[in-house]
Amino acid sequence: MKIAIQGGLGSFHHQAASMLFDGDSYEILDKDHFRGVAEALVKGECTYGLIALENSIAGCILPNYNLIKNNDLKIVGELYMPIEHHLMVIPGVKIEDLSEIYSHSMALLQCEDFLNQHPKIRRIDYVDTANSAKKIKTEDLHHAGAIGSKVAAELYGLEIINPAIQSNKDNFTRFVLLSRELPDNQDFNKISLRFSLPHQKGSLANILMQFAVHGFNMTKIQSMPIVDMPWQYEFYVDVIVHNHERFAKVLDIIQLMAEDIEILGKYKNGNL
Template identity: 35%
Template sequence: MSLKVAYQGERGAFSEAAVRKILGEASQPVPYRSFEEMFESAASGETDCLLAPIENSLAGSVLKNYDLLERHELTIVGETYLRIAHSLIAPRGVKIADVRRVYSHPVALAQCERFLRANPRMEVAQAYDTAGSVKMVVQEGRSDEAAIAGRSAAEVYGADVLAEGIEDHAQNYTRFLLISDPSRIPPVHETASASNGKKTTIIFRVANKPGALFRSLAVFALRDIDLSKIESRPIEGRPWEYSFYLDLIGDVADSRIRKALAHLEELAESLRILGCYERAQSIHLS
């Protein structure tokens, strides 16, 4: 039986391609309209796991998914990077000179700001998904509307590609996290280089006083542990106080990592390990 994997979006979305990349063609991607619904499906057992975009090399972090990670008792079991190449897509027969409104997900629009600034006649309109935007403009069939999405969405919905490679920079990648209930961890298909090793993601809180965050991060610096990402999110009901998400390079089974986390636990108000997983293959810049 194929693995049911929740993702946000419609058929033809980048997230669907990422599911295939990390779990193989035998997986069964299941689309959901929102990130909340996607997380709920994996938490309830409706799907086996989910694949969530967590950060983009141009637009930055997908903050909503950090909040949902904290809210659910799920664990990160893998990661993958996907090259994001955007196209301007419209119903068949539409000419680029006639386009007056462009739909897409806010993150995709942020990744194509230079193209949109260069075409000021095109009004920008936000939508819940890239591929869903293509589906919508094809269904509407207007001659003055288009969408920004991956080329595969044009193939899925029978649309024309008016312009390709419209993202701000060719080095446009999205990092996705594979997340599941700890009791049903799926096998990761994507081959990870043996030299990549493990990555561990944690969330912690510290007292709101001078030097607290510095001392917390020092537990890793003192042990030469590489930190690859840090993100802060506001704590609900505690204005101007924050939770900190941290990606560190290493395995929780390693004594250095164990000691650093034990040291951090002494300093922090709370500490939770969100996952320890194989690092994705390195991105080769060209």
């Protein structure tokens, strides 16, 4: 079994894959960009793809919603993982020696408070956290540091000089496991939907009311602009499903009210 992830060995995606498939035999297919993960799935190069979808500090990774939609991918699992970011360097290097810090754009954003305390250090948006650490080590950069995980520091022999520098110590990232098809079994308690609505007063409120009156809890709603349709939006909704039959009836009602509705995922709720 092959799992495509964004980032290399020691990345947070790699750690998330290890947690989701603990005890299973699998091979990691590392990609530099989220797009590469989606392409690997579409081409049949892997069984699953794993991508981050949102973070409790930085918010949603909106382009990844489009990746899921445009490549007709399905969510079959999720994981909420606590994230700790550490500043790592070649052993012996001090923060006063640094003129650059490398990391993934989302990691840099999650550590903005710390970075703002060091305005003279330039932030370099790199492919991912683990490869940032690898670059520091392989190129023996004494003027640069990397932001990444403890695993990455250990893997590449770097010294952590500032631990846990994320802006909020309760920092979580939601990872979703992607497949080309929805599972056949009924072993799920969470569903992800995508739909658009007619441009009418109260259309969204009417949809949300259906979930409420039938006792279903929404854990997320995300709006996205529709390309080539200015000021028109589609909505991504996650719902906890405790009764499959009752939810099927709600879905029948919603299909009469919404446009272009699609089930994007069926999976077990990955509670915090």
